[in-house]
Amino acid sequence: MTRRTVSMTINGHEYRGTVEPRRLLVDFIREDLDLAGTHVGCEHGVCGACTILWNGEAVRSCIIFAVQADGATLETVEGLAKSNSELHPIQQAFWENHALQCGFCTPGLLLTIKALLKENPSPTEEEIRRTISGNLCRCTGYQNIVTAVKRVAEELNETNCSIK
Amino acid sequence: MGYVGARIKRVEDLRFLRGIGKFVGDIRRVGMTHAAILRSPYAHARVVKIDTASAAKTSGVIGILTATDMPDLQTIPMRIGSVPGLERSLQYPIATDRVRYVGDPVAVVVAVDRYVADDALELIEVEYESLPPVVDTRAAMRLDGPRLHDAVPSNVAAKFKVDVGNIDRAMAEADLVIEEEFFTQRHGAVPLETRGLVAEFDEGREILTMWGPTKMTHVNRGILSNLLDLPESSIHFIEPDVGGGFGARGEFYPEDFLVPFAAIYFRRPVCWIEDRSENLKATNQSREQQHRIKVAVKQDGTILGLEDQILFDMGAYTRTHGGIPGIAASAMLRGPYGIKNYRCTVFCVLTNKTPAGTYRSPGRYEANFVRERAIDLIAHRLKLDPAEVRRRNFIPPQAMPYDQGSHPFHYMVYDSGDYPGLFEKALARVNYPGIKRECESARQQGRALGVGLGYFVETSGLGPWEYARVEIDTKGRVILYSGCASVGQGVDTVLSQIVADELSVRLENVRVVRGDTARVPYGLGSNASRTTVMAGNAALGAAQKVKRKVLDRAAAHLEIGLDDLFIEDGRVIVRGSLQRSISFAEVARLSDPGIALKSGFSPGLSEENFFASDRRPFPYGVHVAVVEVDRETGMARLLKYLVAEDVGRAVNPMLIEGQMAGGLAQGIGGALLEEFVYDFDGTPLATTFMDYLLPTAMEIPPADFLPLELVPSPLNPLGVKGAGEGGIAAAGGAIANAVCDALGVEVKRLPLKPEYLLNLLQKGREFQSKTPECIVV
Numbered sequence: 001m002t003r004r005t006v007s008m009t010i011n012g013h014e015y016r017g018t019v020e021p022r023r024l025l026v027d028f029i030r031e032d033l034d035l036a037g038t039h040v041g042c043e044h045g046v047c048g049a050c051t052i053l054w055n056g057e058a059v060r061s062c063i064i065f066a067v068q069a070d071g072a073t074l075e076t077v078e079g080l081a082k083s084n085s086e087l088h089p090i091q092q093a094f095w096e097n098h099a100l101q102c103g104f105c106t107p108g109l110l111l112t113i114k115a116l117l118k119e120n121p122s123p124t125e126e127e128i129r130r131t132i133s134g135n136l137c138r139c140t141g142y143q144n145i146v147t148a149v150k151r152v153a154e155e156l157n158e159t160n161c162s163i164k
Numbered sequence: 165m166g167y168v169g170a171r172i173k174r175v176e177d178l179r180f181l182r183g184i185g186k187f188v189g190d191i192r193r194v195g196m197t198h199a200a201i202l203r204s205p206y207a208h209a210r211v212v213k214i215d216t217a218s219a220a221k222t223s224g225v226i227g228i229l230t231a232t233d234m235p236d237l238q239t240i241p242m243r244i245g246s247v248p249g250l251e252r253s254l255q256y257p258i259a260t261d262r263v264r265y266v267g268d269p270v271a272v273v274v275a276v277d278r279y280v281a282d283d284a285l286e287l288i289e290v291e292y293e294s295l296p297p298v299v300d301t302r303a304a305m306r307l308d309g310p311r312l313h314d315a316v317p318s319n320v321a322a323k324f325k326v327d328v329g330n331i332d333r334a335m336a337e338a339d340l341v342i343e344e345e346f347f348t349q350r351h352g353a354v355p356l357e358t359r360g361l362v363a364e365f366d367e368g369r370e371i372l373t374m375w376g377p378t379k380m381t382h383v384n385r386g387i388l389s390n391l392l393d394l395p396e397s398s399i400h401f402i403e404p405d406v407g408g409g410f411g412a413r414g415e416f417y418p419e420d421f422l423v424p425f426a427a428i429y430f431r432r433p434v435c436w437i438e439d440r441s442e443n444l445k446a447t448n449q450s451r452e453q454q455h456r457i458k459v460a461v462k463q464d465g466t467i468l469g470l471e472d473q474i475l476f477d478m479g480a481y482t483r484t485h486g487g488i489p490g491i492a493a494s495a496m497l498r499g500p501y502g503i504k505n506y507r508c509t510v511f512c513v514l515t516n517k518t519p520a521g522t523y524r525s526p527g528r529y530e531a532n533f534v535r536e537r538a539i540d541l542i543a544h545r546l547k548l549d550p551a552e553v554r555r556r557n558f559i560p561p562q563a564m565p566y567d568q569g570s571h572p573f574h575y576m577v578y579d580s581g582d583y584p585g586l587f588e589k590a591l592a593r594v595n596y597p598g599i600k601r602e603c604e605s606a607r608q609q610g611r612a613l614g615v616g617l618g619y620f621v622e623t624s625g626l627g628p629w630e631y632a633r634v635e636i637d638t639k640g641r642v643i644l645y646s647g648c649a650s651v652g653q654g655v656d657t658v659l660s661q662i663v664a665d666e667l668s669v670r671l672e673n674v675r676v677v678r679g680d681t682a683r684v685p686y687g688l689g690s691n692a693s694r695t696t697v698m699a700g701n702a703a704l705g706a707a708q709k710v711k712r713k714v715l716d717r718a719a720a721h722l723e724i725g726l727d728d729l730f731i732e733d734g735r736v737i738v739r740g741s742l743q744r745s746i747s748f749a750e751v752a753r754l755s756d757p758g759i760a761l762k763s764g765f766s767p768g769l770s771e772e773n774f775f776a777s778d779r780r781p782f783p784y785g786v787h788v789a790v791v792e793v794d795r796e797t798g799m800a801r802l803l804k805y806l807v808a809e810d811v812g813r814a815v816n817p818m819l820i821e822g823q824m825a826g827g828l829a830q831g832i833g834g835a836l837l838e839e840f841v842y843d844f845d846g847t848p849l850a851t852t853f854m855d856y857l858l859p860t861a862m863e864i865p866p867a868d869f870l871p872l873e874l875v876p877s878p879l880n881p882l883g884v885k886g887a888g889e890g891g892i893a894a895a896g897g898a899i900a901n902a903v904c905d906a907l908g909v910e911v912k913r914l915p916l917k918p919e920y921l922l923n924l925l926q927k928g929r930e931f932q933s934k935t936p937e938c939i940v941v
Contacts, residue, residue, distance in 0.1 A: 022279065036190040037183020039407075041356045042440040046853035049356060077183030084182075091181040095173055098822050102652025103180025104187065104357040104407030125866075133860040136853070138356045138408050139652055140822060141829035141891075142861040 006070040010035065011079025019066045026050045028066035029076060037077040037107050041136065048135030051108035052076050058115040077107035080114070089152050089163075090114060099148040101139030109135045113149055117163040122153055165733075167661035167671055168882075171818035174657045175671065176650075185405040188360035188376035193433035196362070197226055199426055200281035201419065201436070202271040202288050203446065204263035207299070207516035207846025208312070209292040211261055214271060219287035224280035226430055228288065229272040231260045234425065238391055240416055243383055245486025247573060249322035252315040253514055255481035257391070257421035263292070264312050264480035265518050266848050267445030269418050274426050274434055297516045297846035301454060301477040304515045312480060312514045319514040321478060322487055326494050328569030329505035331460075334469025338460035342541055347913035348530040348896065350452035350477065351838035353523045354858060355651075357407020358438040359447060361419060363427035370398050372424055377401045378679065379414020379649050380689030385681050387416045387484075388424060403679025409651025410830070411522035411691070412448040415484045419446075444851045448521030449840050450489060452477035455534045460505070461542050465553040469505035472497055472534070476512050479519040487512050487573070489520060492527025492623070495574035499535050499621045500583040500784055501557040506569070516846040522691075524830060525889040528622060529896055533914060536618045536897030540904060550617055550901065551587075551596060558583040561875075578621065578782045579885075580875040581810060587619070590786045590808040593870060599790060599804075603905065612795050613803070614906025618787040618898030624886025625697030625879070627777040631686040632702035634663060634710045635770035638756070640734050640749030642669055644706070646678040647687020648699035653888065654819045655695050659703050661815055662882070666707035667714075669734045669748070686774075693783070693886030696815055701880045702775035709771035717754055717765060718746050781877040783885035785809030787828075787898035793906045795925065798918030800836060800903055805867035812877040812885035821869040824891035828867055831895020833859040836916055 007016040010033070017032050024043075029052070030036050038061060041049030045063040052061050053075040080088040087095065090113050100106045109132060116123060116131045123131070128149045129142070137145065156162060179185045216228040231237060239254035258269045271288055275281035296310040303309065304319040312319055335341055361376035372394060377384050381401040389396045406413065419436060427434040438446065453476050460469040476490035490510040498506060523529075539557075543550040559566050561582040568576040599615045606613040631647035644663050648655055660674040677683050688698070711731065718736035719726050728739050736751065738744035748769075754760065757767035790804040807824045814820050837857040841849040850856035869891075876883025900911040909924040 020279070030189075034192075035183075036187075037185075039187070039357070040189065040437075041358075042853050044440065044852055044854070047356060047440075081182060087178075087181060094181055095177045098174065098818050100177060100180055101654065101822060101826060102355070102357070102406060102408045103176070103185050104355075104652070106180050107183045110181070129861040133862045136356060136858050136860065138354065138410070138830070138858065139826045141825035141827075141867075142864050143825050143866060144822065146861065146866075 004067050006066050008069050008071065009073045011075055021065060021067050023066045024062055025064040025066045025069050026061035029061060035076050035078050039104055039107060048112065049105050049108045051111050051135065053111050053115060056115060056118060058112045077110055080110060089155065093148040093152040097144045097148040097151060099140060099144040105135060105137045109145060114163055117153060121156060121162060165665055165668055168665045168815050172657060172661055172671065172816055174654045175660055176654060176656050187357055187405045187407055188362060189437050191362045191375045191404060193362060193364055196433040196435050197274050197276060198278040198281050199423060199434050199436040200273050200278060200285050201269050202285050204266060204268040204270055206263060206292055206294055207266050207297040208295040209263050210295060211259055211263060211270065212291040212293050215289040216271065219284040222280065222284045222287060224276040225284045226274045226432060229426060229429065231258045240484065241387060242482060242486040243484045245488035245491055247322040247324055247487040247512065250482040250486050250512060253313045253321045253482045255418065257418040265516055266846060267518055269422065272422050272426055274430055299515055299842055299844060299846045301475045301513050301515060304513050312516065316514060320511050321482060321514050322512040324510055324572055326506065326508040326571050331469045331471050331505045331507040334460040334505035338468050339463040340461045340545060342459045342461065342545065344457055344541060345912060346455045346534045346537060348451050348453050348533055349914050350449050350840040351834050352449040353410035353412035355408030355410055355413050358440060358443040359413060360437040361423040362433060362435045363424040364433040365428045365431065367431060371400060372398060372428065373400045374424060375402045375404055378403045378406045378651055379409055379691055381649060381679055381681050382687045383689060384416045384420060388420065391421050392424065401681045403649055406651045410524045411526060413651060415448060415521055441851045444856055445518055445848055448483060449479065449518045450520050450523035450526060451530055453493060453530045457534060457538060459538050465542055465546055465548050465556045467501060467503050467557050470498060470503050472508045474508065474510045476510060477515055477520065478512050479515060479517040481519045483519045483521050485521040488522050489527045491573045493531040495571045495576060496528045496621060497531040497535055498568060499532060500559060500619050502559040517842055524827060525893040528620065528893050529834065532618060532620045532894045533896035533900060536894060537900055540901045551591060554587065554619060555584060561585065575780050579877050579879050581784050582874050583784060586808060586810055586872060586874055587786055590788060590806060594788050594806050612793040612906040614791055614902045616789045616898045616901030616905055618894030618901065620893035621782050621784040622889050622893055623780050624693030624783055625781045626692035626694045627698065629774050629776040630688055630698035630702040631774055632699065632706040633770060633772045634706040636710060636748050636752045638749055638752045640747055642667055642674045644674060644676045644703050645684045646676060646699050646703060647684055648695045649679050649690040651690060653823065655690065658696055658815050658819060659699060662700050662704050663707045666704055667711055668731045673734060693888035696884050697781060697880055697886045698775055700884060701882055702773055704881060705775055706771050706773035709773055710769065713769060713771060714748060714751050717751050721746055721754060777879060779879050781812065781879055781885040783809055783811055783887060783890055785890050787894040789898040789902040791899060791902040791906055793903060793921060798922035800916050800921065802832065802865040805865050806870065807891050808870035808872060809887065809890035810872045810874040811887040813873050813883040814871045815884065817871050820871040820887045823887050824869040825867065827889060827891025828895055829859050829864050831892035832864060835896045835899040835914055839915055
């Protein structure tokens with residue numbers, strides 16, 4: 001099969017690669033670039049484990065071909081924290097509120113929530129639930145995730161900060 | 165240091181939050197190849213011919229394996245639940261001449277990547293001769309019908325009976341006998357991470373290494389050793405991070421043989437990651453049971469006797485769990501009630517569907533649904549409050565420990581508990597009379613609101629033993645080597661809390677090593693809510709032993725009596741002379757072989773311990789559900805929920821609430837949404853997440869979780885009861901009862917899908933039960 005060259009910016013770094021046109025973006029990210037924090041839960045765009053940000057918008061990397069993302073600016077879970085010794089406020093809130101168990105759905109949820117808070121810094125419980133309803137979690141029952149999002153939103157509003 | 169009992173943040177979380185956990189799909193080996201498995205598209209067929217020639221020629225294909233390449237093929241044994249008879253329907257890792265469910269493995273392709281492997285699957289030509297499929301459980305039992313396994317007439321793989329007291333006399337003495345049929349649908353664990361394995365064979369050293377096993381690495385290593393005829397010392401299992409287990413994951417499946425076989429055969433590392441469609445066809449399913457019950461009741465609502473006939477649909481083969489779902493249902497059907505006369509007959513029935521195994525609260529979720537519905541039926545028939553009927557039947561706390569009478573395959577002595585006490589606490593917490601009034605007045609205004617109760621007794625802490633070793637290194641770090649596993653529930657945190665407290669060290673100074681058969685010599689793993697009970701107490705004992713060793717050596721070094729020493733924050737300190745002390749790190753250095761041997765000590769600062777128990781704790785609790793049903797659409801929506809459970813002792817209440825919340829969400833899924841639907845010819849219809857509906861954040865209500873420490877278990881030093889399954893156990897029963905209350909109907913099956921509820925509404929209220937037809941066996 002013919003191969004195509006693709007390049008994209010992920011977490012602020014430039015990546016180039018050669019892929020078959022049918023190669024999924026998530027496989028390119030996980031296997032070719034070894035950014036394995038993005039997970040694959042269903043390969044058909046339902047579970048949300050593979051969610052990444054494309055120009056700040058949450059998308060499912062398991063139903064996008066790598067060639068479609070040529071030239072795109074993406075963010076994955078590896079790009080959330082500023083350094084290895086820090087956590088992003090959403091990650092911190094997840095930790096404090098026991099919003100994860102097995103951790104498999106967590107990267108996708110973190111990015112979905114980042115996109116939500118950027119667009120809507122004070123979401124209602126209903127808005128939070130509706131937004132994360134595209135991310136399946138089989139361990140937590142979601143309640144602590146909802147609480148974590150509320151806490152981050154409260155903190156950001158109290159400190160007059162916005163999500164970066 | 166006061167860690168046990170505190171809401172400690174998990175030590176596991178940082179790597180997951182940063183996306184640097186290592187799941188099996190993240191394992192990379194040099195020269196790694198990828199396997200894909202060709203599975204039967206037919207529920208029942210004879211395999212006439214397999215032609216792999218053109219597939220094998222595909223560029224990038226390394227090779228293709230079928231049963232003919234595996235001359236010494238053996239069936240996968242049961243590891244538990246071995247009811248006599250079940251051994252006749254064990255599964256070969258790959259189809260030899262017949263396929264018995266859609267998803268039965270037929271061939272394995274190994275290729276340079278998964279894309280190529282999947283391409284090659286499509287080029288394999290298999291000639292099948294279709295056989296009549298057996299799909300319905302009851303129809304499967306016909307004597308003259310088609311058989312799945314030649315040795316199993318009428319597809320009843322096994323049958324057993326529990327008989328306690330005198331059920332016939334109870335029926336004769338009853339004021340009222342209620343007969344009913346109940347059904348729980350086929351659904352299952354469906355963890356978010358599918359299964360996966362990476363196998364690599366070091367030919368020169370004859371070592372097979374496997375990444376991906378979980379739950380019970382040592383047990384599965386033993387099974388693989390027998391199937392491959394390779395000594396256990398030549399097999400190294402490594403458990404990576406695991407994306408959820410819930411009973412199904414970590415059992416020994418066909419792929420657990422096929423992937424290492426391929427790695428040895430082709431002398432290449434082989435990676436196999438199950439795709440979701442495979443997962444919904446090939447991984448153990450559960451819960452499909454039909455119950456035909458008869459309850460003997462006195463006018464005041466006390467139950468004299470209970471009789472049940474259970475048909476457990478085990479799918480096409482006996483898998484590693486044997487008859488556990490049927491065993492557990494028949495053992496726990498009486499739940500918290502003192503039912504002295506009990507008879508239960510269980511039929512384990514084979515059908516052309518995916519094989520069944522356990523799913524969180526196996527058999528109990530089903531039994532709790534049946535019994536708690538029956539209690540409400542009694543209440544309706546006798547015009548009593550459902551809470552009152554429960555009160556009149558509880559086993560009283562003074563009767564503990566309580567022997568439920570013998571069961572051929574299940575330990576039956578309830579260890580401890582205050583069933584009525586917990587019940588009243590829970591009802592007070594939700595203001596049960598207030599909720600009842602609210603629902604009543606909402607109904608008068610035309611809204612269909614209802615409240616439902618579901619009591620449960622769980623079994624946990626499965627023995628008979630667990631292993632731990634605690635070591636202190638020369639940096640003063642405490643390392644716990646545990647025989648348990650992690651499927652994502654936070655075991656490292658809980659075990660660290662226990663060890664840190666016992667050794668008075670900081671939590672971050674404890675490290676847990678587990679899931680690696682080369683570093684931990686023994687283990688029975690994590691299942692059946694056993695980890696905190698068995699591994700927790702094993703760790704506690706090992707920590708106590710190593711503490712004595714530390715004190716002995718410190719006493720010798722400081723030349724002072726043991727009574728004058730105490731430990732704090734990783735140091736041994738002389739009472740009243742706080743400057744005289746020695747750190748754990750220094751004691752560890754004194755234990756270096758060179759020094760220790762000269763001073764007459766055994767080298768090393770490490771102690772092993774086994775915690776053994778043939779008995780089991782029985783955690784218990786109650787679910788209270790408030791639902792509203794839309795009479796137009798039939799959609800049931802949960803408004804409020806409470807789960808209260810006596811866990812004996814809560815090592816980390818935050819994590820227990822997490823277990824309850826996660827369990828509850830799965831229980832709600834089972835009650836309202838999830839079902840593995842099969843077509844009349846055995847074709848599975850729920851093979852994507854568009855058809856198999858997992859609950860999302862929209863279906864789960866804000867719920868209240870109440871982990872209680874009412875009666876510590878007398879069976880272990882920590883007093884813990886295990887808390888992994890209470891959140892799911894009675895969800896089916898409580899939600900069904902709430903829906904009945906809301907609509908004034910009698911629910912007899914799960915899930916409570918809109919069409920089923922609309923159908924019940926049309927038929928109107930059904931208090932009278934029909935006489936069931938006779939069963940032909």
